[in-house]
Amino acid sequence: MTISIDARFNGPDGSGNGGYCAGRFAQAFAAETTRAVTVRLMAPPPLETALQLRRDAAQGQIWHGETQVASVAFADLSLTLPTPCTVAQACEASQGYVGFQAHPFPRCYVCGPDRAQGDGLRIFAGAVAGREMVAAPWQPYPDLAESSDRLAIEQIWAALDCPSYFGATLGEPGNPGLLGALTVQIHQRSLSVSERYLICAWPLGKERRKRFAGVALFSEAGVCLARGHSTWILLSPQAE
Numbered sequence: 001m002t003i004s005i006d007a008r009f010n011g012p013d014g015s016g017n018g019g020y021c022a023g024r025f026a027q028a029f030a031a032e033t034t035r036a037v038t039v040r041l042m043a044p045p046p047l048e049t050a051l052q053l054r055r056d057a058a059q060g061q062i063w064h065g066e067t068q069v070a071s072v073a074f075a076d077l078s079l080t081l082p083t084p085c086t087v088a089q090a091c092e093a094s095q096g097y098v099g100f101q102a103h104p105f106p107r108c109y110v111c112g113p114d115r116a117q118g119d120g121l122r123i124f125a126g127a128v129a130g131r132e133m134v135a136a137p138w139q140p141y142p143d144l145a146e147s148s149d150r151l152a153i154e155q156i157w158a159a160l161d162c163p164s165y166f167g168a169t170l171g172e173p174g175n176p177g178l179l180g181a182l183t184v185q186i187h188q189r190s191l192s193v194s195e196r197y198l199i200c201a202w203p204l205g206k207e208r209r210k211r212f213a214g215v216a217l218f219s220e221a222g223v224c225l226a227r228g229h230s231t232w233i234l235l236s237p238q239a240e
Helices: 018-029 087-095 153-168
Strands: 036-041 051-055 059-064 067-075 134-138 145-147 177-186 197-207 210-219 224-234
Touching: 018 036, 018 051, 018 059, 018 067, 018 153, 018 177, 051 067, 087 134, 087 197, 134 153, 153 177, 153 197, 153 210, 153 224
Parallel strands: none
Antiparallel strands: 036 067, 036 177, 051 059, 059 067, 134 197, 177 224, 197 210, 210 224
């Protein structure tokens, strides 16, 4: 199977957004599963380039020529969810999004403030007052539907991606990082692009330049619709 990432779905300029690409790779590997899937990124996913999925029943690999871009496999996701904040608290937290002051990738498809409404997802997760958590509201738009009103699965992966970085690095200086791995389990696959959602992320520890986070997508009523665990690699050696 061949996969190509459109140029608009970038993270850093010139390469794909990690969460969006991971979602595309997961969908190519197992389109309709409700099992958790882990995608490990081994190289920046190139844009507008044919990538090859090689797979067996247990796992898959994404290749660009002789370079392995990612691996994909089923996973067991053990993740304790905190009580989500309210939508009002998420809206307030989003106003304090640190990316408004400085952003290493301002045109990131998910969290870049330079992306226009209806172009990027514009999910701006900020610290929730009194909680060890970042949060943001998310209102999808019609172009994110894969059919009729149904939100495309790779957009859910993308929406979980960048907030988890800000959760993983909560309270730290703004060291840029790249997604190393993302495990996602989607509990409700038929989500409407017409609904508003809540995304919460929280830190789960660190190891040298690695930072870990839990992240979840909730309905406005606080029902968990998808959850994930991310590993981030900070680019600055001073983060060790």
